[in-house]
Amino acid sequence: MVTYQDLLAVGEDEKKRIEFVRETINKHKSSELYKMAETAYLYDAKKNVTISQYEKTLTTVTGRIVQDNYSPNHKVISNFFDRFVCQQNQFLLGNGVTWQNDDTEKKVGKNFDNRLQYAGKNALIGGVSFGFWNLDHVEVFKVTEFAPLPDEENGSLRAGIRWWQIDANKPLRATLYEEDGYTEYIWNRKEDGSLNAEGEVYREKQKYIINVRTSEVDGTQILDGENYPTFPIVPFWGNPQHQSELVGMQEGIDAYDLIKNGFENDLDNAQIYWLIKGAGGMDDVDLARFLQRIKYNNIVNPEDGQEVEAVPIEIPYEAREKLLDRIKKDLYEDYMALDLQGIASGAATATQIRAAYEPMNTKADQYEYCVLDFIHGILSVAGIEDEPTFTRSMLVNTQEEVQTVLQAADYLGREYTTQKILTLLGDGDKAEEVMRTVEADELDRISEEPEDEDIVQN
Numbered sequence: 217m218v219t220y221q222d223l224l225a226v227g228e229d230e231k232k233r234i235e236f237v238r239e240t241i242n243k244h245k246s247s248e249l250y251k252m253a254e255t256a257y258l259y260d261a262k263k264n265v266t267i268s269q270y271e272k273t274l275t276t277v278t279g280r281i282v283q284d285n286y287s288p289n290h291k292v293i294s295n296f297f298d299r300f301v302c303q304q305n306q307f308l309l310g311n312g313v314t315w316q317n318d319d320t321e322k323k324v325g326k327n328f329d330n331r332l333q334y335a336g337k338n339a340l341i342g343g344v345s346f347g348f349w350n351l352d353h354v355e356v357f358k359v360t361e362f363a364p365l366p367d368e369e370n371g372s373l374r375a376g377i378r379w380w381q382i383d384a385n386k387p388l389r390a391t392l393y394e395e396d397g398y399t400e401y402i403w404n405r406k407e408d409g410s411l412n413a414e415g416e417v418y419r420e421k422q423k424y425i426i427n428v429r430t431s432e433v434d435g436t437q438i439l440d441g442e443n444y445p446t447f448p449i450v451p452f453w454g455n456p457q458h459q460s461e462l463v464g465m466q467e468g469i470d471a472y473d474l475i476k477n478g479f480e481n482d483l484d485n486a487q488i489y490w491l492i493k494g495a496g497g498m499d500d501v502d503l504a505r506f507l508q509r510i511k512y513n514n515i516v517n518p519e520d521g522q523e524v525e526a527v528p529i530e531i532p533y534e535a536r537e538k539l540l541d542r543i544k545k546d547l548y549e550d551y552m553a554l555d556l557q558g559i560a561s562g563a564a565t566a567t568q569i570r571a572a573y574e575p576m577n578t579k580a581d582q583y584e585y586c587v588l589d590f591i592h593g594i595l596s597v598a599g600i601e602d603e604p605t606f607t608r609s610m611l612v613n614t615q616e617e618v619q620t621v622l623q624a625a626d627y628l629g630r631e632y633t634t635q636k637i638l639t640l641l642g643d644g645d646k647a648e649e650v651m652r653t654v655e656a657d658e659l660d661r662i663s664e665e666p667e668d669e670d671i672v673q674n
Contacts, residue, residue, distance in 0.1 A: 218243055220365045220374035223394075234415045237390050237401055241379050244363035249459075253342035253359045256462040259297040259469065260341050266470040267291050267477060292477055296469050297462060300551045304461075305336045308580045308587065310609040320602040324594075325353035336587065339454035340461045346376065347590060348393075349448045349597040351425060357449075364451065373451055389418065395447050397421045424448060450593035453586045465551060472543045479536050493523040552579040566620075573610055580608060 218240045226236045244250055258265055268291060312329035315321055321328070331347070331354045338345035342359040357378050365375040379390040388403040400419040406412050423441025454461060492498070498506070548555045552575040559572050584606065591604050625633040634650055 217247070218363070218365060219368045221368050223365055223375055230417060233392070233399075234401055234417070237377055237392055238403070238413075238415060240363050240365070240377055241390065244377075249343055250360060252460050252463065255466070256297070256341045256343075256460040257358075257360065259462055259466070260301060262293050262295055262298065264293045264469060264473055266466075267293055267473040270474065270477075292473070294469060294473055294476070296472070296547055297465065300465075300547075300553045301337060301340045301461060303553055304551075304576070304579060304583065305333060305340060307576055307609050308583055308606055309333045309336055311607040313591070313604045314607065315602050315604060317602050320600060323352075323598065323600050328354060331356055332587075332591070335452045335590070336454075339452040339586070339590075341454075343454055343458060343460040345452045345454075346373075347450045347452055347594055349444070349450070349594055354594060372447075373449060374447055376449055388415075390415075393447075393449055394421075396443055397423050397441075444597050445599070446597055448597045450590055450597065452590040454583070455586065456582065461551070465547065468543055468547050468550065472540060472547070475536060475540055475543070479533075479540075493525075549575070552576055569610070577608070 223236065226232045255265055270291070309329070309332055313332065325331075335345045335347050335354070335356045338356065338358050344359050346357040346359070346362050346364070348355040348357060361378055361380060363377045363379075364373055365377070366372065367374045375392070375394045377390055377392050379388065381388045385405065387405060390401045390403075392399045392401065399417065399421040401415050402418040403415040404412050423443055425442045425444070457463075492506070545555075547553075554572060554576050559569055564572075587606075588604065595602060621628070621633055621636050628636070631651060638646055638650065
């Protein structure tokens with residue numbers, strides 16, 4: 217691992233710093249964190265590595281292993297990982313952040329909730345993502361495009377390198393972020409198409425915050441620059457283990473895919489063996505040629521005195537179905553995810569729904585610690601004081617929940633009861649409007665009621 221102290225040891229020599237940036241990128245790409253993240257992003261994109269690379273083989277009579285070009289080789293890929301990650305991330309962050317101060321939402325930027333969800337998903341997939349506070353908004357870097365440089369003494373992030381290359385035959389760009397500013401580098405392509413090992417400074421180091429003045433006479437002028445009180449890039453870890461959520465899940469997903477596709481291949485290719493009578497003079501080579509002719513021509517041409525009979529093999533259907541169900545159940549339990557089939561098949565009570573959500577709530581508690589650490593880090597850089605809270609996205613038995621609230625309405629008060637019921641109905645943002653309408657109706661009704669004196673006179 218390359219650290220912040222390694223950067224300090226390079227000094228200010230620009231050639232050495234350029235070489236350091238390139239070497240750091242290469243070393244990061246060879247790290248276990250990066251390699252696992254690469255695999256996890258493939259699974260998230262429904263490109264499961266094991267089933268994608270799986271090839272069926274045959275063993276010849278001479279013992280040589282060759283590719284099986286005769287039987288089907290389906291590669292249907294499951295979507296477990298992306299489903300689990302999306303479910304966990306949106307369960308906690310799907311309703312956005314609730315701030316204590318009214319002006320915080322404006323300070324962190326109107327797209328903060330979207331950026332937070334994006335950072336969270338990448339943290340769960342790759343193990344970590346990085347949020348860069350860029351003046352008035354958050355930018356998110358994946359671990360597959362950002363090499364962190366932690367402090368050897370306390371492990372805090374003190375510097376980092378982000379790189380990108382839109383195509384293999386295009387220049388490599390990189391930005392070195394430090395506490396006192398950032399520097400941009402570029403490695404151009406040579407005439408033969410290879411990447412030039414000797415890069416160059418694309419843009420000299422500059423401050424993170426540039427103060428400008430604009431007037432009709434002078435136009436826009438740069439006055440000076442300043443930096444943040446601390447390093448403006450904050451790591452967002454997906455779990456306390458600091459690893460991809462695919463760890464421990466990949467083997468189960470691979471087993472499910474391999475068994476499912478093996479089942480489909482067997483159904484697509486009738487499982488039979490051939491019983492040949494009167495073929496005592498045929499050796500192994502002759503039998504192999506006989507089967508090869510069948511696979512090529514789909515025709516049986518027995519010799520004189522021979523009888524050929526195809527004997528079908530019953531495919532073990534029930535055993536595979538039970539095994540697939542067991543693996544699927546284990547995947548949900550191991551990830552602590554919610555299988556909606558368990559509560560969507562009937563009218564589940566509120567107690568049953570809460571019990572089904574309990575594993576996910578437990579995992580969300582752990583995930584929330586990581587989210588809060590990230591948000592507090594961003595707020596510290598931006599100079600904002602506030603405490604975020606979250607409303608988790610849960611299915612509810614609406615009728616039962618509303619009845620429960622109404623039964624306690626005398627104790628909860630009208631305002632809270634109205635807000636709670638509208639929230640359950642999905643219209644929580646209309647609570648103030650509804651309360652104003654109710655109060656206006658009551659005033660109208662009171663004004664229309666006759667006084668006691670009028671009743672007596674009549």
